[in-house]
Amino acid sequence: MSILIISDTHGMVKEVQEVVDRHQTEVILHCGDFCVQQNLAPFSSMELVQGNCDFEKVPKEKVTRYKDLTIFQTHGHLYDVKSSLLRLHYKAEEVGANVVLFGHSHYPICGIEKDVLFINPGSLLMPRGFHTPSYAVLEQLEVTEENVSVQVTFYNPKGVIINERGGQFLTRR
Numbered sequence: 001m002s003i004l005i006i007s008d009t010h011g012m013v014k015e016v017q018e019v020v021d022r023h024q025t026e027v028i029l030h031c032g033d034f035c036v037q038q039n040l041a042p043f044s045s046m047e048l049v050q051g052n053c054d055f056e057k058v059p060k061e062k063v064t065r066y067k068d069l070t071i072f073q074t075h076g077h078l079y080d081v082k083s084s085l086l087r088l089h090y091k092a093e094e095v096g097a098n099v100v101l102f103g104h105s106h107y108p109i110c111g112i113e114k115d116v117l118f119i120n121p122g123s124l125l126m127p128r129g130f131h132t133p134s135y136a137v138l139e140q141l142e143v144t145e146e147n148v149s150v151q152v153t154f155y156n157p158k159g160v161i162i163n164e165r166g167g168q169f170l171t172r173r
Contacts, residue, residue, distance in 0.1 A: 001024065001025060002023070002137050003025055003066060003071075003139075004027070004135070005031065005136045006029075006121055007030060007101075007102075007103030007104075007122070007124075007135075008103045008126070009030070009033065011034075012124060012125055015124060016043070016124065017042050018157075019159075020045075023137060025137065027047065027064070030047070030048045031049060031051070031073060031103035031104075031120075032048070032050055032053075032075030032104070033052065033053045033075065033103060033104070034051070035054060037056065047073065049075055050075065052077040054075075060074065060075070060078060061078075063097065067140045067143075069098060069148060070096055070097045070099070071097060071099045071100075072088075072092050072095050072099070073101045074088070076105065079091065089118075098117065098171040098172050099116070103123070105129075106129075106130075107127070108134045108136070108154055110154070110169075112169050112170070115170075115171055116171065119138065122135065122154070132162065134156060135154070136153065136154050136165075137152070137155070138151075139152075143173065144173070145173065146172065146173055147173055148171045151167075152167060152168075154166045
């Protein structure tokens with residue numbers, strides 16, 4: 001099974017429900033700017049963090065353990081992610097995360113920095129600097145004593161894979 005990662009949906013409900021229905025995942029992580037009531041389906045079944053446009057009382061950040069992954073999840077505005085990922089990397093070190101999820105920039109990225117995987121799923125509503133709206137799915141593949149192998153796949157809102165993003169990565173264990 002896998003983790004569905006979405007962000008910056010800014011009030012979209014029907015489209016988010018379609019994405020949730022499309023994938024059989026164990027966990028759904030939303031990286032903020034959901035802009036609806038948290039008890040509204042499908043958001044009520046998600047692990048939410050507060051974005052700069054959200055007024056619901058949800059955490060600004062959280063750590064989730066999934067299999068051999070320790071995931072730090074935040075929106076990103078409090079870490080100045082539009083300028084640098086350095087502050088996020090420091091936070092990952094502080095909490096022992098091997099995966100960092102964030103949003104805010106509406107730009108999908110996925111890459112390893114010092115054995116930590118950084119993922120921004122992009123925006124399901126308003127992409128910036130990228131040609132299509134997007135979301136991501138993270139799947140743990142194999143585990144060794146030192147590393148965790150994962151697959152990250154990006155999709156457009158219709159469920160079509162975005163080949164120029166994602167791939168297989170090795171994080172620290």
